[in-house]
Amino acid sequence: MKVTGLNTHPLKSGRAIAQTSVSVQMDGLAGDRRFMVVDADGQFITQRELQLLAQVEATHVSGGVHLRMNGHMITVPFDPARRIDVQVWGSDVNAAVAAEPVNATLSGWFGRPVKLVHMDDQAARAVGEEWAGQATPVGFADGFPVLITTTASLADLNVSLIAKGQEPVGMDRFRTNILIDNDEPWEEDLWESVEIGGIVFDLVKPCARCIMTTQDQVTGERIGGNPIQGLAEKRMSADRRVPGVLFGWNAVPRGEGTISLGNGMRVVKAREERWPMKIRA
Incomplete structure (x- = not known):
């Protein structure tokens, strides 16, 4: 095998x-599921309720991530000092969050209010x-x-x-x-x-x-x-x-x-x- x-x-x-x-x-695995889309309250969002996520290709770049979807592209830097509390399957995580102009752009992509967060070196989750x-x-x-x-x-x-x-x-x-x-x-x-x-x-x-x-x-x-x-x-x-x-x-x-x-x-x-x-x- x-x-x-x-x-x-x-x-x-x-x-x-x-x-x-x-x-x-x-x-x-290095780089696996380090970024996530959340709603206005910090609750995680997946393809279960937002099928368009399947169309997003994410690539790590220095200090952040590059996203592509149907001709749209954006490079998202993260400031470790800018953080919010988010939830994923009952786990609370204090994660880095993208700047508001970025979140506004992504909200336009998906047709609903969203924020992009990053599990950076300061974030922790254990399950x-x-x-x-x-x-x-x-x-x-x-x-x-x-x-x-x-x-x-x-x-x-x-x-x-x-x-x-x-x-x-x-x-x-x-x-x-x-x-x-x-x-x-x-x-x-x-x-x-x-x-x-x-x-x-x-x-x-x-x-x-x-x-x-x-x-x-x-x-x-x-x-x-x-x-x-x-x-x-x-x-x-x-x-x-x-x-x-x-x-x-x-x-x-x-x-x-x-x-x-x-x-x-x-x-x-x-x-x-x-x-x-x-x-x-």
Whole structure:
């Protein structure tokens, strides 16, 4: 088994950026989900309610970020002294915020009042103590530093979708960080810890999927195959702690270093049992 995909998402819910090699830090892949759009009250906004975010390409620049969307472009610097409190899935973060003229421009792009914030060196967020054994640092990701998925599981999902008369979907729908090429569908359910490029990752919690998986990751439109329907047959969680359909695993790095496309992956520790699922006919 080996790594065949590496992706970062500089802007939460913005377009993925494919990488050939990336630094792994304790809070995830370098540059992943360090910027975020929030509403006037500081609540995070994602493609769930603002589908246009799928059209935004974000690129890190010195001191800030460059954004592009449908011919619009803007380079956004951040002053570490200019800060606001924001919320992402119940976590409070004191983040750097863009200047008001920038926020006014972005509000025009999206047709609603928004602000752009940055998880800079002064910002901190730690989550996942229940699952990871101790609170782990993370950027603006939903809950954990890294998401790991596999090619065989996507292939199996697409078999289900085709059987339903739907179009197959790409892995971009699942906004993964590390894609592993493997042969057995859903074998990641039995991986407790894996090693890639000399770094151990603990797979601590399966990832429940939402309506974003039904959205085209270029346009944001809800078109094509519906992964939620495809997963519902045999990937519906039977554990109330993680309700819904599951695809991929949230992971916590236990070291730092660099990983690259082509790196092998080995299982360091296996689980004794799979995650319980409700099997539907």
